[in-house]
Amino acid sequence: MTIYIPTPLRAFAAGKDAVEVNAATIAAALDELTQAYPDLRKHLFTNEGKTRAFVNIYLNDEDVRYLPAKEATQVSAGDTLSIIPSIAGGCQTR
Amino acid sequence: MNTATLPIELPELTQDDLSRYSRHLILPEVGVEGQRKLKAARVLCVGTGGLGSPLALYLAAAGVGTLGLVDFDVVDASNLQRQIIHSTKDIGRKKLDSAEEKLKALNPDLNVEKHDTLLSSANALDILKDYDVVADGTDNFPTRYLVNDACVLLGKPNAYGSIFRFEGQASVFATKDGPCYRCLYPEPPPPGLVPSCAEGGVLGILPGLVGVTQATETIKLILGIGEPLIGRLLLVDALKMRFRELKLRKNPECPVCGTRPTVTHLIDYQQFCGLESESDVQRAVKNGIPQLSVKELKKRMDAGENLFILDVREPFEYRIANIGGKLIPQNEVPERIGEIDRNQEIIVQCKSGGRSQRIAEFLKQSGFPNVANLAGGILAWSDEVDPRMPKY
Numbered sequence: 481m482t483i484y485i486p487t488p489l490r491a492f493a494a495g496k497d498a499v500e501v502n503a504a505t506i507a508a509a510l511d512e513l514t515q516a517y518p519d520l521r522k523h524l525f526t527n528e529g530k531t532r533a534f535v536n537i538y539l540n541d542e543d544v545r546y547l548p549a550k551e552a553t554q555v556s557a558g559d560t561l562s563i564i565p566s567i568a569g570g571c572q573t574r
Numbered sequence: 575m576n577t578a579t580l581p582i583e584l585p586e587l588t589q590d591d592l593s594r595y596s597r598h599l600i601l602p603e604v605g606v607e608g609q610r611k612l613k614a615a616r617v618l619c620v621g622t623g624g625l626g627s628p629l630a631l632y633l634a635a636a637g638v639g640t641l642g643l644v645d646f647d648v649v650d651a652s653n654l655q656r657q658i659i660h661s662t663k664d665i666g667r668k669k670l671d672s673a674e675e676k677l678k679a680l681n682p683d684l685n686v687e688k689h690d691t692l693l694s695s696a697n698a699l700d701i702l703k704d705y706d707v708v709a710d711g712t713d714n715f716p717t718r719y720l721v722n723d724a725c726v727l728l729g730k731p732n733a734y735g736s737i738f739r740f741e742g743q744a745s746v747f748a749t750k751d752g753p754c755y756r757c758l759y760p761e762p763p764p765p766g767l768v769p770s771c772a773e774g775g776v777l778g779i780l781p782g783l784v785g786v787t788q789a790t791e792t793i794k795l796i797l798g799i800g801e802p803l804i805g806r807l808l809l810v811d812a813l814k815m816r817f818r819e820l821k822l823r824k825n826p827e828c829p830v831c832g833t834r835p836t837v838t839h840l841i842d843y844q845q846f847c848g849l850e851s852e853s854d855v856q857r858a859v860k861n862g863i864p865q866l867s868v869k870e871l872k873k874r875m876d877a878g879e880n881l882f883i884l885d886v887r888e889p890f891e892y893r894i895a896n897i898g899g900k901l902i903p904q905n906e907v908p909e910r911i912g913e914i915d916r917n918q919e920i921i922v923q924c925k926s927g928g929r930s931q932r933i934a935e936f937l938k939q940s941g942f943p944n945v946a947n948l949a950g951g952i953l954a955w956s957d958e959v960d961p962r963m964p965k966y
Contacts, residue, residue: 486741487738487739487740487741488738488774532761532763533759533760533761534759534760534761534762534763536758536759538820541818541819541820541821542820542821543820543821543822543823546823562818562820564743564807564809564820565763566715566736566758566759566762566763
């Protein structure tokens with residue numbers, strides 16, 4: 481399945497905008513991603529392994545937080561995961 | 575159907591209005607009734623920059639009766655790559671004045687209310703309360719959270735748009751039954767994680783795409799037509815020209831708009847976002863790294879001190895402007911760390927002080943005993959020490 485990497489995080493995924501993984505659940509897919517790109521881990525997860533609050537993970541078009549099984553949800557080859565971080569847009573005037 | 579709350583008595587359309595807005599009047603979705611709603615409407619544009627430019631222009635063109643503009647900034651040449659409401663002759667001029675002039679040239683009947691101020695917890699409720707819809711075109715996280723919270727507290731819909739390089743997001747937050755910005759992002763990213771466009775760059779056309787989307791949503795809210803982006807996050811990738819949509823849910827536990835809100839008045843948003851407070855701009859130390867001002871550096875250079883200035887920008891930037899520092903681009907610092915003298919004080923410098931702060935922290939963590947950050951970077955040097963230094 482495909483994991484879409486947002487622009488602000490591409491530097492930590494060797495510049496890729498999408499990564500292919502082979503996993504059975506959302507948690508396993510993210511694990512495979514951060515094994516391949518360890519620098520991503522701290523941007524996506526806290527030290528305790530929870531998803532950071534300014535990052536949203538979507539399975540297709542649904543926020544994982546609101547899925548009944550959350551990260552344990554099973555995924556298939558045709559699914560996509562999107563990482564959506566917050567962006568403020570425009571230049572820092574300070 | 576979601577609408578902004580408008581006065582019961584709608585203003586009449588003049589003869590000029592009827593000819594100017596004829597293309598709206600013949601649309602069943604607008605008509606005379608709709609155009610009168612637009613004329614009665616009061617919209618606040620927070621920011622008259624990249625997003626605010628197309629947003630304000632299209633709202634003025636559409637016949638919105640009153641536009642409030644919030645901006646304290648001045649037009650800079652580097653703005654003109656995307657802030658199309660401003661012109662070359664406006665460089666150095668207050669953005670509010672430049673914007674007002676263009677908006678009134680387009681639509682002389684437009685009522686423009688200028689708010690020459692930095693939006694803050696002290697004034698936000700007061701400024702926002704007299705408008706029907708708020709369109710957030712700001713460029714930093716603290717203001718995003720401030721505008722969101724103020725909109726929820728006041729019951730004003732927030733036509734949201736944001737951009738980064740060539741990606742954009744748009745949605746409508748803070749309607750009664752819909753999510754707010756905090757439902758999507760309960761917490762801001764740590765400072766320094768998402769680069770500003772001074773560091774990251776932005777495709778000039780991008781705020782055009784997203785700003786007009788915000789204007790479209792604002793008009794739909796006023797007219798009560800179509801399906802606004804409530805509960806939907808529109809994602810734009812301009813390079814691929816792909817538009818995607820994600821579902822947004824109202825978080826019942828949202829501290830601002832949930833069933834048991836804990837945020838019932840505006841807070842210190844700078845602190846919330848982990849930034850130093852407004853009044854504390856001359857903070858001497860940040861994350862353990864002493865902040866050196868450009869004026870102080872100049873004094874030390876003039877005194878003949880032997881300084882190690884580490885410039886962590888890219889080669890093309892160095893070619894545009896430099897203060898003679900040793901160039902090691904930020905991504906090369908780890909592998910070239912041997913070229914940096916541990917025994918000297920290392921003054922790390924970049925364009926505006928963001929990258930250099932991060933590298934300074936990295937050097938400190940790598941055991942360098944004496945590291946400082948040049949606050950404000952080469953831009954501050956140009957502003958405060960040597961105006962001949964090109965800005966970019």
